[in-house]
């Protein structure tokens with residue numbers, strides 16, 4: 424039985440992209456594998472075979488299974504609720520980012536309870552007003568970290584921050600954030616801390632601004648072929664495909680799908696594809712959105728439904744059972760993720776992380 428839809432993940436693409444990123448910096452490279460490796464599953468770990476030396480994830484829950492499956496590289500988890508299981512993190516050598524005094528207290532208490540040491544990265548906000556300690560909390564946070572370090576409860580491994588506008592190369596906010604980051608590091612050092620791993624850049628800044636690289640860059644998007652700065656050619660690692668269920672012949676001016684939003688402009692043939700928004704295909708698509716069948720691009724006809732969409736295949740002679748590619752790396756002229764993001768009015772990151780669980784995943788070397 425063939426699956427109704429397949430997501431093919433190409434490890435070689437992730438490895439090639441990793442090598443490009445490693446080659447664009449003197450710093451150590453952390454592979455960001457949060458959100459199930461940006462939807463690429465365990466294939467994302469192949470970045471470790473291509474030069475990345477650390478892993479980064481959001482939560483402790485994402486980090487633990489990586490350790491349990493035998494990953495030895497340092498793993499950093501940077502976004503956790505106050506009552507997260509810090510003890511499990513410490514016991515499994517998961518490093519923790521610290522965005523507040525409250526978090527620091529919890530992590531030190533957990534270390535004390537389990538007789539371990541919490542390896543931490545102090546996280547400072549330098550201009551996103553999102554995660555990380557605010558400017559007025561930074562000094563007390565450094566002082567408290569120093570105190571816990573003296574008591575053997577924590578080890579301050581690093582200091583981190585995150586850039587808001589690195590996808591616009593040369594933006595003045597990036598300069599400002601880099602200077603504020605420098606100042607925050609100096610404050611920490613003056614207060615007795617010795618952070619060895621300073622990190623600020625993600626994919627865009629890794630590719631466009633060496634002054635932001637410090638000791639480590641945290642790259643996610645780039646591993647998977649997404650360049651938010653639009654300056655580099657990376658290779659998409661996903662191909663989403665399906666098979667035609669049925670084909671029907673229709674007259675000109677036939678309305679298609681919910682809301683009759685598409686009217687055929689000629690007598691034509693319509694093919695039904697069993698992929699919908701529950702599988703991650705965006706519902707709102709602009710005109711021009713297309714799929715690829717028999718070596719040609721054909722328009723998506725009408726609204727995408729939960730489980731299905733229709734393509735207008737005209738004279739192509741498409742039959743039930745034939746393969747339809749929604750997006751891929753673009754080798755044969757099929758639409759790319761980049762084009763799909765444009766048709767959907769979003770970014771590639773959103774598309775790769777929302778593929779539904781019904782889609783069969785297949786890994787290619």
Ligand SMILES: *Cc1c(COP(=O)(O)O)cnc(C)c1O
Nearest residue numbers: 455585625626641642643644645
């Ligand atoms: C997701 C994330 C990254 C990776 O960003 P990319 O632009 O995908 O490379 C880096 N750092 C933090 C804090 C993140 O949340």
